[in-house]
Amino acid sequence: MTRTEVDPQARFDEIIEAGEKVEPRDWMPEAYRKTMIRQIAQHAHSEVIGQQPEGNWITRAPSLARKAILIAKVQDEAGHGLYLYSAAETLGVSRHELNEMLHSGRQKYSSIFNYPTLSWADIGAIGWLVDGAAITNQVMLTRTSYGPYSRAMIRICKEESFHQRQGYEIMLALVNGTEQQKAIAQDAFERWWWPSLAMFGPPDDQSTHTEQSQAWGIKLETNDELRQKFVDMTVPQADYLGLTVPDPELRYDEDSGHYHFGEIDWDDFWQVVKGNGPCNRERIAHKTKAWDDGAWVREAALAHAAKQANNSKGAEK
Amino acid sequence: MADPHELYTFLLRVGDDNLILAQRLGELVSWMPELEEDIAVANVALDHLGQARNVLTYAARMAGPDASEDTLAMERSEREFLNAVLVEQPNGDFGQTMARQLFVDAYQVPFYEALATSSDDTVAGIAAKAVKEARYHLARSSNWVVVLGDGTDESHQRMQAGIDAMWRYTADLFFTDETEEALQQAGILPSFDNIRGTFDDTVSSVLARGLLALPEDPYQRIGGRTGFHTEHLGHLLPDMQALHRANAGASW
Numbered sequence: 052m053t054r055t056e057v058d059p060q061a062r063f064d065e066i067i068e069a070g071e072k073v074e075p076r077d078w079m080p081e082a083y084r085k086t087m088i089r090q091i092a093q094h095a096h097s098e099v100i101g102q103q104p105e106g107n108w109i110t111r112a113p114s115l116a117r118k119a120i121l122i123a124k125v126q127d128e129a130g131h132g133l134y135l136y137s138a139a140e141t142l143g144v145s146r147h148e149l150n151e152m153l154h155s156g157r158q159k160y161s162s163i164f165n166y167p168t169l170s171w172a173d174i175g176a177i178g179w180l181v182d183g184a185a186i187t188n189q190v191m192l193t194r195t196s197y198g199p200y201s202r203a204m205i206r207i208c209k210e211e212s213f214h215q216r217q218g219y220e221i222m223l224a225l226v227n228g229t230e231q232q233k234a235i236a237q238d239a240f241e242r243w244w245w246p247s248l249a250m251f252g253p254p255d256d257q258s259t260h261t262e263q264s265q266a267w268g269i270k271l272e273t274n275d276e277l278r279q280k281f282v283d284m285t286v287p288q289a290d291y292l293g294l295t296v297p298d299p300e301l302r303y304d305e306d307s308g309h310y311h312f313g314e315i316d317w318d319d320f321w322q323v324v325k326g327n328g329p330c331n332r333e334r335i336a337h338k339t340k341a342w343d344d345g346a347w348v349r350e351a352a353l354a355h356a357a358k359q360a361n362n363s364k365g366a367e368k
Numbered sequence: 369m370a371d372p373h374e375l376y377t378f379l380l381r382v383g384d385d386n387l388i389l390a391q392r393l394g395e396l397v398s399w400m401p402e403l404e405e406d407i408a409v410a411n412v413a414l415d416h417l418g419q420a421r422n423v424l425t426y427a428a429r430m431a432g433p434d435a436s437e438d439t440l441a442m443e444r445s446e447r448e449f450l451n452a453v454l455v456e457q458p459n460g461d462f463g464q465t466m467a468r469q470l471f472v473d474a475y476q477v478p479f480y481e482a483l484a485t486s487s488d489d490t491v492a493g494i495a496a497k498a499v500k501e502a503r504y505h506l507a508r509s510s511n512w513v514v515v516l517g518d519g520t521d522e523s524h525q526r527m528q529a530g531i532d533a534m535w536r537y538t539a540d541l542f543f544t545d546e547t548e549e550a551l552q553q554a555g556i557l558p559s560f561d562n563i564r565g566t567f568d569d570t571v572s573s574v575l576a577r578g579l580l581a582l583p584e585d586p587y588q589r590i591g592g593r594t595g596f597h598t599e600h601l602g603h604l605l606p607d608m609q610a611l612h613r614a615n616a617g618a619s620w
């Protein structure tokens with residue numbers, strides 16, 4: 052039997068079973084395609100919306116070196132959005148369709164970006180914690196079953212580790228600085244700690260997507276496993292910085308070799324997911340305004356390209 | 369022999385052009401019409417910021433042991449900034465942003481080409497690197513001006529409005545006084561005689577391709593090079609400097 056005659060579902064299962072990559076040309080179950088689109092789009096939207104809280108400090112960065120690093124970081128995030136939209140487009144949706152779904156609220160972005168950046172220390176905390184949490188998740192995704200997504204993640208992860216280190220360096224400078232600098236570092240840490248833990252999603256026993264995603268090789272570790280990894284990695288860094296983790300239950304458990312931490316406020320998390328976070332409205336309003344304000348520019352580019360194509364056709368005759 | 373103060377003044381004029389423009393472009397990241405343009409505007413902002421840092425770092429060497437790129441950027445007030453008034457103008461819409469950029473780029477390409485022949489090795493080195501960036505910027509801004517000028521009725525009108533609004537600030541780019549003259553006589557700076565002609569040629573060819581025209585109104589607002597700015601700079605600076613100034617002597 053040649054490969055084309057193989058039952059496509061069986062072939063798909065074989066790819067997943069063998070830990071190989073599903074490629075755009077391969078047959079895939081419709082539900083797999085939909086899940087992949089949803090996940091990649093949500094990831095892409097998060098990169099794009101993520102420009103906003105950090106972009107908020109570009110004009111106010113306290114030194115020119117920090118300003119340059121921050122612009123480059125926000126630019127990287129836009130680039131990540133671009134790779135990810137391209138990966139999603141291999142599944143038969145267009146970037147502009149996805150954009151529409153973001154604007155109308157039918158697709159989401161990571162809730163972490165619904166929190167405000169209130170001081171310069173937030174830029175450090177985001178790089179260190181939010182990019183740090185993103186890496187923990189994305190390192191797993193470099194091995195995800197959909198080829199284009201996995202390859203996008205490999206590229207993105209390298210840049211995210213820079214971001215994480217740069218964020219940590221901002222915090223390091225602050226905790227070694229004046230009393231006021233130390234105070235904004237602790238304040239930012241307290242505000243970003245819990246939302247960063249919530250980034251990994253609901254606990255395993257409440258997560259709706261985890262089981263199927265694991266079976267398809269999309270998700271190779273569970274939310275709780277990834278969250279634990281992140282806590283284990285980050286608490287010693289906070290200790291080194293001399294920052295206090297805002298969790299009275301936090302303690303190192305000798306037996307398991309892991310940190311035990313307190314309960315996340317899931318009510319708050321779901322409120323933010325549902326649209327009632329501190330910045331949900333502002334983020335989408337900003338995004339749609341930028342998009343609407345740019346409509347005439349995109350139309351002009353299309354009109355100009357059409358005229359050019361016409362002219363060259365005319366010239367050929 | 370030219371006074372070191374003259375080189376310092378000249379460097380502030382060059383550095384401030386780039387710093388203030390980078391600051392304006394930095395406002396635009398996440399506000400552009402397409403993701404590709406968010407990336408492009410960040411790129412151009414980074415180039416101008418890099419040029420500013422190179423120039424201001426060199427200037428700081430003439431400003432005492434405690435001076436640095438950051439003290440120059442963050443601790444001078446409005447009347448001490450010597451950028452041309454063009455670069456401090458608000459971004460406006462995408463057409464105005466591109467008009468401002470075209471004028472800056474059309475100026476910077478021949479300016480840096482000339483500056484790269486300076487007998488001061490540091491200045492020449494900075495300019496030689498910057499000219500490559502400026503050529504890329506000019507290709508991008510020229511392209512957008514042509515696309516928008518030619519695109520739709522609305523884009524044509526907006527692009528023309530951007531040109532009309534920004535043109536009156538262009539002469540300030542070319543303002544020179546005894547500072548440049550002394551440096552030229554000392555053999556440090558080359559002649560800038562041909563820059564204006566090259567600028568005019570570039571601008572008129574781009575505008576012609578975009579079916580656009582220069583405004584009739586001959587008025588030109590100058591003064592930035594001697595610290596006489598438009599009111600916009602007084603809003604840009606506190607935003608840029610507040611955090612630094614509120615934490616005197618802190619490291620970041």
Ligand SMILES: [Fe+2]
Nearest residue numbers: 098127128131
């Ligand atoms: Fe990213």
Ligand SMILES: [Fe+2]
Nearest residue numbers: 128182211214
């Ligand atoms: Fe990042």
